Amino acid sequence: MNAILQTAELTAGYVLFDEGEASVNVYNLTSGCIKLYKLLPDGRRQVTGFLFAGDFLGLSNTEDYIYSAEAVTDVTLCKFKRTKLEGLLDEIPELEKRLLGMARHELVQAQDQILLLGRKTAKERIATFILMLSDRAQRRGEQSNPVSVPMSRNDIGDYLGLTTETVSRTLTRLRRGGIISMESDRRIALDERDALQDIAAGF
Amino acid sequence: MNAILQTAELTAGYVLFDEGEASVNVYNLTSGCIKLYKLLPDGRRQVTGFLFAGDFLGLSNTEDYIYSAEAVTDVTLCKFKRTKLEGLLDEIPELEKRLLGMARHELVQAQDQILLLGRKTAKERIATFILMLSDRAQRRGEQSNPVSVPMSRNDIGDYLGLTTETVSRTLTRLRRGGIISMESDRRIALDERDALQDIAAGF
DNA sequence: CGATCCGTTGAGGTGCGTCAACGGGAGTGG
DNA sequence: CCACTCCCGTTGACGCACCTCAACGGATCG
Numbered sequence: 001m002n003a004i005l006q007t008a009e010l011t012a013g014y015v016l017f018d019e020g021e022a023s024v025n026v027y028n029l030t031s032g033c034i035k036l037y038k039l040l041p042d043g044r045r046q047v048t049g050f051l052f053a054g055d056f057l058g059l060s061n062t063e064d065y066i067y068s069a070e071a072v073t074d075v076t077l078c079k080f081k082r083t084k085l086e087g088l089l090d091e092i093p094e095l096e097k098r099l100l101g102m103a104r105h106e107l108v109q110a111q112d113q114i115l116l117l118g119r120k121t122a123k124e125r126i127a128t129f130i131l132m133l134s135d136r137a138q139r140r141g142e143q144s145n146p147v148s149v150p151m152s153r154n155d156i157g158d159y160l161g162l163t164t165e166t167v168s169r170t171l172t173r174l175r176r177g178g179i180i181s182m183e184s185d186r187r188i189a190l191d192e193r194d195a196l197q198d199i200a201a202g203f
Numbered sequence: 204m205n206a207i208l209q210t211a212e213l214t215a216g217y218v219l220f221d222e223g224e225a226s227v228n229v230y231n232l233t234s235g236c237i238k239l240y241k242l243l244p245d246g247r248r249q250v251t252g253f254l255f256a257g258d259f260l261g262l263s264n265t266e267d268y269i270y271s272a273e274a275v276t277d278v279t280l281c282k283f284k285r286t287k288l289e290g291l292l293d294e295i296p297e298l299e300k301r302l303l304g305m306a307r308h309e310l311v312q313a314q315d316q317i318l319l320l321g322r323k324t325a326k327e328r329i330a331t332f333i334l335m336l337s338d339r340a341q342r343r344g345e346q347s348n349p350v351s352v353p354m355s356r357n358d359i360g361d362y363l364g365l366t367t368e369t370v371s372r373t374l375t376r377l378r379r380g381g382i383i384s385m386e387s388d389r390r391i392a393l394d395e396r397d398a399l400q401d402i403a404a405g406f
Numbered sequence: 407c408g409a410t411c412c413g414t415t416g417a418g419g420t421g422c423g424t425c426a427a428c429g430g431g432a433g434t435g436g
Numbered sequence: 437c438c439a440c441t442c443c444c445g446t447t448g449a450c451g452c453a454c455c456t457c458a459a460c461g462g463a464t465c466g
Contacts, residue, residue: 118364
C-alpha cells in the first residue's frame with residue numbers, strides 16, 4: 001500500500017479538484033479540514049460535507065468527481081491513483097466490504113442532511129451542526145468541548161442552506177440563551193449539551 | 204435465488220416498516236410506487252425518496268432501517284431475508300460490486316437532493332422533480348411525456364421541502380407560463396422540456 | 407497604516423408558510 | 437339515485453422566518 005501513495009501539504013484555500021473533473025485520485029486526510037461543494041450557474045453554493053483527519057475523499061465516487069473540494073485550513077494528506085486502488089480490490093476482497101460500509105455510512109449522513117435541509121429551522125440546523133462537530137472531534141480523539149470550528153460563517157451557511165448573517169444571528173441567540181458560549185469566533189463551548197440535543201432533534 | 208424470495212401485493216397506504224426497526228428484509232419493487240421518509244417529533248416529514256418498478260429497498264442499509272417506507276400506490280414486490288442475501292455475498296463476489304455501485308448511485312442522487320434542498324427555489328425544485336420523474340419513467344420504458352405522477356401534492360412537498368400549497372401554486376405558474384400542461388392532477392406534460400431543464404439547472 | 411477579510415448587528419424586503427375557504431371526485435349508506 | 441362525508445387540489449389573504457443590503461469593528465497582512 002505504501003508503495004503507491006504520496007503525501008502532500010496544502011495551504012488553506014487550495015482547490016484539490018472541481019466538480020466534473022475525471023476522478024483520478026483518492027485522498028486520505030491526515031490533518032486539517034476540507035470542504036466539498038456544488039455550485040449553481042449563478043454562484044449559489046451548497047457545501048455537501050466537511051472532511052477531517054482520517055476521512056477519505058474520492059472513494060465513493062463515480063468516474064467524475066461529483067463535487068469540488070477545497071482546503072478549509074492548511075491540510076496534510078495521502079494521495080494515490082484510483083487505478084491503483086482498483087488493482088488492490090482484486091487482491092483484497094475484504095477491501096470491497098470496507099468500501100461498501102463507508103458508502104453506507106455516507107448515505108446515512110446524507111439522509112440526515114436531507115432531513116435537516118428540508119424540514120429543520122435555522123436554530124435546529126445550527127444546533128445539529130455544533131453537535132456534529134463535537135461528536136466527530138471526540139471520535140478523532142480531539143477536544144470536543146469547547147469544539148474547534150475551522151470553517152467560516154459563510155461555509156457553515158452554505159452547508160446548512162442559510163446565509164452568513166442568519167448563522168451569525170442564530171449563534172448569538174444560542175449564546176444569549178446560555179446554550180453555548182464562545183471564547184473566540186472559531187471555538188464553541190457546548191454549555192448545555194442536553195438542551196442543544198433537544199433543539200437539534202426538533203423538540 | 205428464487206428459492207429464498209417470495210412475492211407480495213400491497214395496497215396504497217400500507218407501511219412496509221418504520222424508521223428504527225431492525226432491517227430484516229430486502230425488497231425489489233416490481234410495480235407501483237413507494238415513498239421513503241423520516242419524521243421529526245412534532246410531525247414534520249421529509250420524504251427522502253420515491254421508488255418505482257425495478258428499484259431495490261433496504262439494500263444499502265445498516266442494521267436498522269434509517270427511514271420509514273409506505274406504499275404510495277398499490278404495489279407488487281419481491282421480498283427476501285437480509286441474512287439470506289448476506290449468505291449469497293460469500294458465494295458470489297460479483298454481487299458485492301453491484302451493491303457498491305448501487306450505493307454510489309444513491310449517493311450521487313442524495314447529493315443532488317442536498318443541493319436542491321439547500322439552494323434551489325420552489326420553481327427550480329418543481330422543475331427538477333418533473334424532469335426526474337420523466338427521466339426515470341423513460342429508463343423503465345414507460346411513457347415519459349406526459350409523465351405519470353402517482354404521489355400527492357403533499358408527498359411532493361415533503362420530498363422537496365415545500366408545502367402542498369406552494370407545490371400547487373408553482374405548478375399553476377409553470378402551467379400559465381406554457382412550460383407544462385396537465386390533463387389531470389396526476390399526469391404532467393412537459394411542453395417545453397428545454398425551458399424546464401434551464402429552470403431546473405438554475406439558469 | 408491602508409486594504410482586505412471576517413463576524414456581527416440593524417433595517418427593511420420577500421418567498422414561502424399558515425390559515426381559511428371552496429370545488430370536484432370517490433366512497434358510503436340511506 | 438341521491439345526500440353525505442372525506443380527501444385532494446387550488447386559490448386567496450396574511451404573517452413570518454429568513455434573505456438582502458448596509459454599516460461597522462476587529463484581525464491580519466503587505
